[in-house]
Amino acid sequence: MRSVVNSFATSIALSLVVAVGSASAGEIPGIRPLVPTLQERDLELTFSNDFLGRGGSVDDFRTQQIILSGKIASRWRANLDYSMLTFSGEPEAGRLDQISLSVGYELVNSRTDTRVDSITVGTGLRSVGQFAGERIQNGFHRIIGSDIEALPYTGSSDNDLTAWIDVGRYRAVRSPADVGFMGAWQKGYWLQASTLTTTAGQWDSSAAVLGVLSKPGNDIWLGIRSDWRTGYDDTVLRETARAEKDIAIVLGVRFGPLILETTQQLDNDASYGQLRLVSSAESRHRRRTDAKRVRGGFTFGILMPDVQMRLAGRIPVRMLTSETSRWHGSVVVGLEYGEPQYKTDTSLFVRSRQVDAGIEFERPLSGDDWLSAYCAAGLGWRDEKLLSTGEAGSETSTAVGRAALTVGAGFRFDAAGSTQDWRLRIQLGLVGRRPLSDANVDLNGRSLTIQRSALDLELGVAVDF
Numbered sequence: 001m002r003s004v005v006n007s008f009a010t011s012i013a014l015s016l017v018v019a020v021g022s023a024s025a026g027e028i029p030g031i032r033p034l035v036p037t038l039q040e041r042d043l044e045l046t047f048s049n050d051f052l053g054r055g056g057s058v059d060d061f062r063t064q065q066i067i068l069s070g071k072i073a074s075r076w077r078a079n080l081d082y083s084m085l086t087f088s089g090e091p092e093a094g095r096l097d098q099i100s101l102s103v104g105y106e107l108v109n110s111r112t113d114t115r116v117d118s119i120t121v122g123t124g125l126r127s128v129g130q131f132a133g134e135r136i137q138n139g140f141h142r143i144i145g146s147d148i149e150a151l152p153y154t155g156s157s158d159n160d161l162t163a164w165i166d167v168g169r170y171r172a173v174r175s176p177a178d179v180g181f182m183g184a185w186q187k188g189y190w191l192q193a194s195t196l197t198t199t200a201g202q203w204d205s206s207a208a209v210l211g212v213l214s215k216p217g218n219d220i221w222l223g224i225r226s227d228w229r230t231g232y233d234d235t236v237l238r239e240t241a242r243a244e245k246d247i248a249i250v251l252g253v254r255f256g257p258l259i260l261e262t263t264q265q266l267d268n269d270a271s272y273g274q275l276r277l278v279s280s281a282e283s284r285h286r287r288r289t290d291a292k293r294v295r296g297g298f299t300f301g302i303l304m305p306d307v308q309m310r311l312a313g314r315i316p317v318r319m320l321t322s323e324t325s326r327w328h329g330s331v332v333v334g335l336e337y338g339e340p341q342y343k344t345d346t347s348l349f350v351r352s353r354q355v356d357a358g359i360e361f362e363r364p365l366s367g368d369d370w371l372s373a374y375c376a377a378g379l380g381w382r383d384e385k386l387l388s389t390g391e392a393g394s395e396t397s398t399a400v401g402r403a404a405l406t407v408g409a410g411f412r413f414d415a416a417g418s419t420q421d422w423r424l425r426i427q428l429g430l431v432g433r434r435p436l437s438d439a440n441v442d443l444n445g446r447s448l449t450i451q452r453s454a455l456d457l458e459l460g461v462a463v464d465f
Helices: 002-018 133-144 237-244 283-284
Strands: 041-047 061-072 076-087 094-111 115-129 157-176 184-197 202-216 218-230 248-255 259-265 272-278 297-305 308-317 330-337 343-362 371-388 400-414 421-437 439-443 446-450 454-464
Touching: 041 421, 061 133, 061 237, 076 115, 076 133, 076 237, 094 133, 094 237, 115 371, 133 330, 133 343, 218 237, 297 330, 297 421, 308 454, 330 371, 343 400, 371 421, 371 439, 371 446, 400 439, 400 454, 446 454
Parallel strands: none
Antiparallel strands: 041 061, 041 272, 061 076, 076 094, 094 115, 115 157, 157 184, 184 202, 202 218, 218 248, 248 259, 259 272, 297 308, 297 454, 308 330, 330 343, 343 371, 371 400, 400 421, 421 454, 439 446
């Protein structure tokens, strides 16, 4: 069992790294992504990219999209979308970042094993501007060995209100029968349509017709999706809209908490793929590992905007807490690696390595342990040096090591698929570091400061045994 869990978690970790390399298109920002599954989605984290599209054939348009969506009340949902948009063509190459925040109310949400009817309406705010997208994209490109994108921001900056509606319908056409492999699957069809408009006159719409095979814990879907985009003036926004306006073939699968999907456009080059981690009501009711009997675990996360990978092992201990306390302590040993971009300079990167150890405390916030909060603190050693890239060749500075304080805090959500023997959780948090002192290094005739304090967002997974 442990080897299976390790392999599964490793697959997720590698997918997270690859998924944030270079994408081409994505979902309508501000609306919850289309997922034709009977599973109710209390929380989902989506990484959209072309790693499941055409393998990086196009590194433009919606080059990366990260979506966090979840229930905030019985019928209310919230959606947060972060997209990086680039265009390297003529005559005006450039980039923009886009952030969309919206809330939606479920007018209809009727679900059974054989039918789903849903209507959700919402409103929100969509902003475009400069939101660290260059640093994030190039930091990921350094990790996976891809080209650096030195595109200027166009200077556009807008804040617009949005209004949207999303409608879905599922019907089973044949129930499972105990005959052969395919007989174990329920057959059905899914219809989905979404439309969003902004106060700036932009209008985005999407519609899909999908055939679905379902059984407990798994779904497979295949069908056609069509997208429309209009009303965009800025060059980057306009070219992204043009690339996303097409008919596409959609193929997706769900394995418990993990969803993989590819969308292959028929006329444009903006094919893309998505990886999602899903937490649902299903995960609240199934048996799971008792937190008091957890023997160990690990977390894997991606830090942004100073892009690094962080892997940490956890061993439960009783420190400063009693047997009856809802707080649970663990000794944590962490490793970090990355080459984040140095400020806004696309020719400079900081090769960073860190090892640290400390203590973490975690406490369930819900009676069913679906949601937990954690905080951690530790001390470690961090090694950094500057790298320069460009037509003149690459140069490196001397390496500088410093002791560094590390703190972290955030939330963990049980994911569907957890069992009595192991538990997979979605982790959302912050990681801060403070080297005991900074340092100046010389590179290409310049004196530059490294070993700086930083605070990063961490997105990832936690696995308990």
